[in-house]
Amino acid sequence: MAGVSVSHMVIFIASIGVAVGVAGALVTTVNDVSSAVTSQGQGLSETVRTDISVISDPGRGIVYEDGNVTLLVKNTGSGDLRASEENINVVVDGKYAGNITVNVVSTSLDVWAEGEVIRLTAEGTSLDSGDHRAVVTVNGNKEVFKFRT
Structure with missing residues (x-):
């Protein structure tokens, strides 16, 4: 009879140990998922x-x-944006313009505030006469501009 109680006690202690291990792993996983959701939410908000x-x-x-x-x-x-070459992508007639300069028109700062205008120059772009298309991308937001030379 005492042997049965001891075996039950050993099984009980082992099951508590397994439960603690599983709970620790779940807490870590939930923390990681929560951090990822917060990070994705901030990026999506921007x-x-x-x-x-x-x-x-x-x-x-x-x-x-x-x-x-x-x-x-x-x-x-x-909201405000960073007025920097790393933050803005330009594609002219399907070709990535790698050499661009960005200047905020109203200030000399690199903060592109709400309502402000930047002068974006894609240097070294060779275009023939005719219709052309430029695509400007900032934080996943695209704007297409069509022009003629």
Whole structure:
């Protein structure tokens, strides 16, 4: 009779040990999932708040001069953006423009505030006469601009 109690006690202690191990693993996993959801939520929030508009006049000949495509882009979203080459992608006629410069028109800071305009220049872009298309991407938000040279 005492042998049965001892074996039950050993099984009980082993099951408690397994339960503690499983609970620890679950807590770690739930923490990791929670952190990932928070991170994704912040990124999605930034993407949703981002909105841009190319406000250059396609009828004027200043969009393309001397091998440079220059666009005026306005931050029409609900938050500040980083006005840097790493944050903005430009594709002209399906080709990635790797050499771009970004300048905030109203200030010398690299903060592109809501309602402010940047001058975006894709340097070294060779274009023939005719219709062209530039795609500006910031935080997953794309704006297509069509112009003629």
